[in-house]
Amino acid sequence: MDILNALVAFLNFVFIPGVAYGAQLALGALGATLIYSILRFSNFAHGDTMAIGTVFVILLTWGMQGMGISFGPLPTALLALPFGIVLTAILLLATDRVVYRYYRRVKAAPVILVMASLGVMFILNGVTRFIIGTSDISFTDGERFIMTAGDFRESTGLAEGLAIRTTQGVTLVVAIIAVGLLFWFLQKTRTGKSMRAFSDNEDLALLSGINPDRVVAVTWIVAAALATTAGTLYGLDKGFSPFTYFQLLLPIFAAAIVGGLGSPIGAIAGGFVIAFSEVMVTYAWKKVVTYLLPDSMAPSGLIQLMSTDYKFAVSFLILIIVLLVMPTGLFKGKSI
Amino acid sequence: MSGAQMTSQAAAAGPARGLLLAAFVAALFIATGMFQSWTLALLIVNMALISSIMALGVNIQWGYAGLFSVGTMGFVALGGLSVVLVSSAPAPGGWSAGGTGIVLGLAMGAATIAAAVMAASKMAPGRRRTVIVAAILIIGFFLFRAVFDPAVQAVEANNPATHGNLGGLGLPVLLAWPVGGLLAAAAAWAIGKAALGLRSDYLAIATLGIAEIILAVLKNEDWMARGVKNVISLPRPVPYEVDLQRTQGFVDWALSWGFDPVTASSIVVRLMYTGLFAVVLLALIALSQAALHSPWGRMMRAIRDNEVSAEAMGKDVTRRHLQVFILGSAVIGIAGAMMTTLDGQLTPGSYSPLRFTFLVWVMVIVGGSGNNWGSVLGGFLIWWLWVMVEPIGNWLMVVITSGMADGWLKGHLINSAAHMRLLTMGVILLLVLRFAPKGLLPER
Numbered sequence: 001m002d003i004l005n006a007l008v009a010f011l012n013f014v015f016i017p018g019v020a021y022g023a024q025l026a027l028g029a030l031g032a033t034l035i036y037s038i039l040r041f042s043n044f045a046h047g048d049t050m051a052i053g054t055v056f057v058i059l060l061t062w063g064m065q066g067m068g069i070s071f072g073p074l075p076t077a078l079l080a081l082p083f084g085i086v087l088t089a090i091l092l093l094a095t096d097r098v099v100y101r102y103y104r105r106v107k108a109a110p111v112i113l114v115m116a117s118l119g120v121m122f123i124l125n126g127v128t129r130f131i132i133g134t135s136d137i138s139f140t141d142g143e144r145f146i147m148t149a150g151d152f153r154e155s156t157g158l159a160e161g162l163a164i165r166t167t168q169g170v171t172l173v174v175a176i177i178a179v180g181l182l183f184w185f186l187q188k189t190r191t192g193k194s195m196r197a198f199s200d201n202e203d204l205a206l207l208s209g210i211n212p213d214r215v216v217a218v219t220w221i222v223a224a225a226l227a228t229t230a231g232t233l234y235g236l237d238k239g240f241s242p243f244t245y246f247q248l249l250l251p252i253f254a255a256a257i258v259g260g261l262g263s264p265i266g267a268i269a270g271g272f273v274i275a276f277s278e279v280m281v282t283y284a285w286k287k288v289v290t291y292l293l294p295d296s297m298a299p300s301g302l303i304q305l306m307s308t309d310y311k312f313a314v315s316f317l318i319l320i321i322v323l324l325v326m327p328t329g330l331f332k333g334k335s336i
Numbered sequence: 337m338s339g340a341q342m343t344s345q346a347a348a349a350g351p352a353r354g355l356l357l358a359a360f361v362a363a364l365f366i367a368t369g370m371f372q373s374w375t376l377a378l379l380i381v382n383m384a385l386i387s388s389i390m391a392l393g394v395n396i397q398w399g400y401a402g403l404f405s406v407g408t409m410g411f412v413a414l415g416g417l418s419v420v421l422v423s424s425a426p427a428p429g430g431w432s433a434g435g436t437g438i439v440l441g442l443a444m445g446a447a448t449i450a451a452a453v454m455a456a457s458k459m460a461p462g463r464r465r466t467v468i469v470a471a472i473l474i475i476g477f478f479l480f481r482a483v484f485d486p487a488v489q490a491v492e493a494n495n496p497a498t499h500g501n502l503g504g505l506g507l508p509v510l511l512a513w514p515v516g517g518l519l520a521a522a523a524a525w526a527i528g529k530a531a532l533g534l535r536s537d538y539l540a541i542a543t544l545g546i547a548e549i550i551l552a553v554l555k556n557e558d559w560m561a562r563g564v565k566n567v568i569s570l571p572r573p574v575p576y577e578v579d580l581q582r583t584q585g586f587v588d589w590a591l592s593w594g595f596d597p598v599t600a601s602s603i604v605v606r607l608m609y610t611g612l613f614a615v616v617l618l619a620l621i622a623l624s625q626a627a628l629h630s631p632w633g634r635m636m637r638a639i640r641d642n643e644v645s646a647e648a649m650g651k652d653v654t655r656r657h658l659q660v661f662i663l664g665s666a667v668i669g670i671a672g673a674m675m676t677t678l679d680g681q682l683t684p685g686s687y688s689p690l691r692f693t694f695l696v697w698v699m700v701i702v703g704g705s706g707n708n709w710g711s712v713l714g715g716f717l718i719w720w721l722w723v724m725v726e727p728i729g730n731w732l733m734v735v736i737t738s739g740m741a742d743g744w745l746k747g748h749l750i751n752s753a754a755h756m757r758l759l760t761m762g763v764i765l766l767l768v769l770r771f772a773p774k775g776l777l778p779e780r
Contacts, residue, residue, distance in 0.1 A: 121694070125762075310549070
């Protein structure tokens with residue numbers, strides 16, 4: 001019984017939050033890694049792209065709620081998501097037209113593009129705050145739980161409860177669909193193949209008649225879809241605040257680099273590695289250990305390796321370890 | 337027009353252009369003084385001086401050597417920490433509560449890391465090495481926690497409402513400025529050892545992360561500088577306004593010139609800060625200029641412009657990078673200590689990467705990367721804008737919305753004007769990158 005209780009506590013406090021957070025990070029890292037492999041720069045504005053995409057979704061959600069549209073037990077934001085993606089894609093395409101295209105034309109060094117993305121980051125950050133302010137916003141509605149802790153306890157008779165929030169379930173399902181679509185797109189469609197070719201060898205791709213402008217435009221659209229989806233799922237799960245999204249930049253890039261920058265599979269793996277490390281290192285294991293050990297050996301402390309405020313340190317330490325041991329990441333990424 | 341002619345023209349236009357721009361920025365500050373108040377103008381000048389020093393530090397890293405480090409905020413915060421550690425009074429009972437335990441714990445932590453690094457570099461690669469290094473780290477971590485945690489708890493339980501920390505050494509606050517530089521330099525050494533071998537993008541992400549970690553440590557390790565409970569009323573290197581107002585001689589002097597003693601006291605105090613900061617800035621500029629035009633500076637620029645050929649010429653690129661990274665970080669640390677001295681308090685909650693990392697980068701790029709005077713110009717111009725954009729934006733919004741009916745939108749627009757500064761900085765950065773990529777004062 002105690003082993004089962006320990007397992008349930010582990011699932012409830014570590015595994016399920018870890019999976020949801022990992023899926024959100026993976027989507028964010030996919031967008032960053034895609035931009036890196038095709039446009040060949042680290043986009044510092046990616047966190048703020050997620051923020052502004054989420055702002056679009058929030059505004060549309062409010063509009064839908066105002067019109068009385070709802071998605072039954074699911075969050076209304078999911079209905080607003082496709083429209084949010086379209087708006088974000090238009091914004092990113094406009095940004096590319098106004099900012100980045102020039103630097104591609106003059107073949108600027110990647111670091112100049114990174115600087116330009118800093119400027120875009122400032123602007124998006126300002127616009128986000130301009131539109132929606134700086135306060136925390138919760139925009140989830142519908143059923144709160146797929147399974148509540150109380151129901152679980154009643155049906156199983158265990159002392160520990162297992163709760164699955166709707167937003168966690170939605171995160172996982174939507175992330176699986178998004179990743180499935182992305183891989184189908186990259187592997188099976190003509191445009192996707194041309195994107196991969198462009199990423200592998202730009203000169204060869206140009207030589208074989210691939211239109212670079214089209215590849216770049218499609219990349220921004222896909223990045224907009226991934227960023228908006230990641231941002232919306234994170235916001236549904238943990239609430240929206242502009243500053244948090246800016247800070248997500250660090251775990252997202254850590255995930256992309258740990259997986260191998262430029263590798264989509266790596267981004268997903270990296271997302272889960274970072275998410276699980278953050279959750280496991282900052283979780284107080286007292287409850288789980290108390291179930292597993294006999295009463296006489298029950299721990300007195302919290303058995304928390306690091307306080308939750310050090311979660312950035314965790315992403316960072318993993319980043320450094322992976323870079324020292326495997327400089328190109330878990331899945332061989334590319335380096336410029 | 338041939339290339340040579342253009343270069344000589346640019347060189348001739350250099351000093352005149354610089355003077356013109358400097359006059360323009362000076363005019364901005366004088367206008368602020370005349371139309372608003374001189375105390376405000378001096379307040380902006382003081383922060384602009386500090387920002388210029390931060391920009392100088394970033395310029396040393398980026399402009400001289402092409403290191404893309406975005407960890408500025410962390411070094412600023414370390415400088416601030418040094419002010420608390422050096423100049424605040426020792427907390428009564430703090431050291432006896434757990435000072436030795438904390439020092440012992442930290443020493444053990446450092447020894448663990450040193451042992452792990454040693455084992456990793458001395459042993460042959462393989463499973464054995466991995467296991468031993470991991471074992472050293474894990475055992476060391478738990479030993480460290482076993483010694484460190486009780487000591488921290490004891491210190492933090494010591495009079496938590498006013499202290500709960502070890503306190504400082506109670507030394508003169510000016511001493512904290514070089515110490516801040518040393519602290520930042522030490523941190524930069526450790527960071528550089530781990531991260532400088534990495535590619536430019538990785539270095540950026542790594543330094544961004546380290547800055548967040550430094551801040552997390554400052555916020556959470558209450559025993560050090562009280563964390564988010566802040567350390568207030570740090571000693572000042574200049575007299576207090578109230579003391580000046582109580583001094584008969586000062587009041588007589590102010591009245592004899594026809595000044596109001598209260599305003600005069602605040603202006604005099606701020607001028608004293610201005611003088612101190614200006615001395616530091618000028619000294620650092622002189623050193624930076626000397627370094628930039630020495631063989632060392634030429635070597636740095638050679639490495640920046642072509643790492644491969646510099647390496648082929650026998651230059652140790654990684655070592656030089658580490659050197660310049662430490663130097664730049666030390667300069668930023670000094671600026672951080674000066675800022676905390678000016679504020680008179682350390683508030684870890686108020687540090688944000690937009691303000692302390694990326695804004696400084698905007699200063700460097702707008703001023704002209706590689707040009708020390710450009711950093712100073714960028715520091716003054718961008719800091720003035722950062723402060724003034726908010727009132728200007730507010731005024732603009734009130735004008736724009738004056739025709740609108742009172743309502744939700746009008747209120748929202750006027751309230752949102754505060755966020756104009758981020759937007760403005762982004763637009764300025766993009767415009768400069770696009771139309772004047774070498775900045776206002778290009779490197780010559």
